[in-house]
Amino acid sequence: MSKELAVFGLEGKVAVVTGAGAGIGEACARLFAKAGAAVVLGDINVEACERIAAELNGQGLQAKAVRLDVTSEEDWAALKQTLVAWKNRWDVLLNNAGIYIGGMLENNTSAQVSKINQINIESVFLGTRAAVECMKPGACFANGGSIINLSSIAGLIGVPGHSIYGATKGAVRSLTKHSAVEFAKFGYGVRVNSLHPGLIETAMGDQALQDFVDIGVVANVDEAAALLKSAMIPMGRLGNVQDIANAALFLASDASSYVTGIELTVDGGFCAA
Known part of the structure; x- marks a missing residue:
């Protein structure tokens, strides 16, 4: 058994954070950069990402802002080209971007379901596919990596007024487990885990x-x-955004090198009670 001390650092790694313009995404991007990663901040609000990236770069850290519509295959393709030109590497993907639509199920509409499915589920598929195409053996970077998918405790338990939101987050949990097993069985060296915040x-x-x-x-x-x-x-x-960022850093780092396919709840004990 190795006696080496596990380090929660990201030195030399390149991380992509979606929905990085505010909230949990911003907190994760900031922490990843402070932990040593070169961070790409992606969001449809590119102005917010540019502001954050400028601040991080001013602190001597490494950050780059890109406009990323996570539902656009073209934007994911452009992101890969940005990574090739910037650092020629990709180690971490945090699929954080998402939306919340609540309300009683009987009052939700088909249009709402289509919208939340596209942004909360399809985007995670597109991001995961883009990352593994770069990280697996024989790919453009071929250095393995860690994919972290933001789900929610609403993807684990029932909550009034959260039916369609919870359904998407349950799908994120399932996609995480299937892709984690698939990538491990085929020797891709790519870990996939889901993170389940409580109310933040x-x-x-x-x-x-x-x-x-x-x-x-x-x-x-x-x-x-x-x-x-x-x-x-x-x-x-x-909870606060730093609670989630700290957990994401663990999953992004080599300290979690034997962790894949898990659902990590960060909820103050809500689901355990």
Whole structure:
């Protein structure tokens, strides 16, 4: 058994973070850069990514902003060309970009289902395919890698007002496990894991709290947050973006080199209670 100390660092690695313009994606991109990675920040809001990349570069770190519509095969192809020209390497993909659509199932529309499926599921497929085509043996980079897919605890348990959102996140969990086994069995050297945040203090988290109000579970957002913290989250607080970034760094790093196909919950004990 090796006695080497596992290091949660990304020195020499190139990481791509989707939805990096705000929230969890931004926090992960910042932490990856501080951990030593050259980070590509991808988002449809390229101006936000450019601002963050400029700040990181100003700190002596390595970052590059690109416009990335995660539902566009053309944008994924362009990203691969950017990676070839910039560092000629790709080690980590964080499929973070996604949207939240809540509401009672009986009130959701087919248009909403189509939209959330495209952004939350199809984009993960496109990103995973693009990454493995570059990382597997005989590919343009052929150095293996780690793919991390952002799911949610709504992909593991039932939550009122989260039916179509939870369905997409459950699909992300399933896609993760199938691709992890496939890539391992064929010796690709590419690990795939899913990360399942609980309620996080972001704009999306605020929207989820408001949906609890809108469907009549609680009277107001403050009551929703208080109920979660007092009765549903054993650790007694909502999560923050750094909680998720720290977990993502573990999955991105070589410290998790024997970890693939898992679902890592970061929820303050919500799913365990």
